[in-house]
Amino acid sequence: MSRTGGPERVDAFVGARISLRRSALGLSQTALAQQLGVSFQQVQKYETGQNRISASRLHRVATVLATSVDAFFPPVETARQPADSGWEALRHMTASPDGRAVAAAWPRIEDRDLRKAVARIVRALARD
Numbered sequence: 001m002s003r004t005g006g007p008e009r010v011d012a013f014v015g016a017r018i019s020l021r022r023s024a025l026g027l028s029q030t031a032l033a034q035q036l037g038v039s040f041q042q043v044q045k046y047e048t049g050q051n052r053i054s055a056s057r058l059h060r061v062a063t064v065l066a067t068s069v070d071a072f073f074p075p076v077e078t079a080r081q082p083a084d085s086g087w088e089a090l091r092h093m094t095a096s097p098d099g100r101a102v103a104a105a106w107p108r109i110e111d112r113d114l115r116k117a118v119a120r121i122v123r124a125l126a127r128d
Contacts, residue, residue, distance in 0.1 A: 010073070012049030014058070016094040017072040019047040021065045023094075024104040035064045049091070 022032050029047070033040040036057065045051035046061075053061065062069045093099035109115045 008049065008052075011052050012091045013074050014053065014072045015047040015049040016091045018053075018061055018065070019094045020100060020103050021067055021071070022047075023097075023100040025065060027065075032061070032064060036060055048095075 022029070029040040029043040033043045036043070038057075042051065046053045058069055058072065062072070093103055106115070109118065
C-alpha cells in the first residue's frame with residue numbers, strides 16, 4: 001500500500017491494464033477468474049490494485065489474455081514521473097464500462113487526424 005493507504009501506483013496501473021485487456025477481449029471478470037482458478041472478487045481486487053498479483057499469477061493472466069507480461073507495466077520512464085502523470089487518469093478511465101469501451105476502441109481508430117479530433121472533443125467536454 002502507498003503512504004496514503006491506497007494501492008501502489010504500479011499495482012493500480014497493472015490492474016487497469018489487466019482490466020483493459022480483458023474488456024478488449026470481451027471476457028467478463030468471472031470468465032477470467034475461472035481460467036485463473038480464483039474468484040471474480042479476486043479479479044476485481046487485482047484490477048483495482050487493491051491486491052497485488054504474484055508473478056506466477058500475472059504470467060498466467062498474460063497467457064490467458066494472449067499478451068506478454070510486460071504489456072501490463074508502464075515504461076520505465078513513466079514509472080519515474082510524478083503521481084499526476086496520467087496513471088490516475090488511466091485508473092479512473094478503466095474503472096467504468098464506458099471508459100473501458102473507449103480505451104478498447106481507441107487503437108482501432110486508424111486515422112491519426114481523426115484520433116486527434118476525438119481527443120480535442122474529449123478535452124473540450126472535460127473543461128469546467
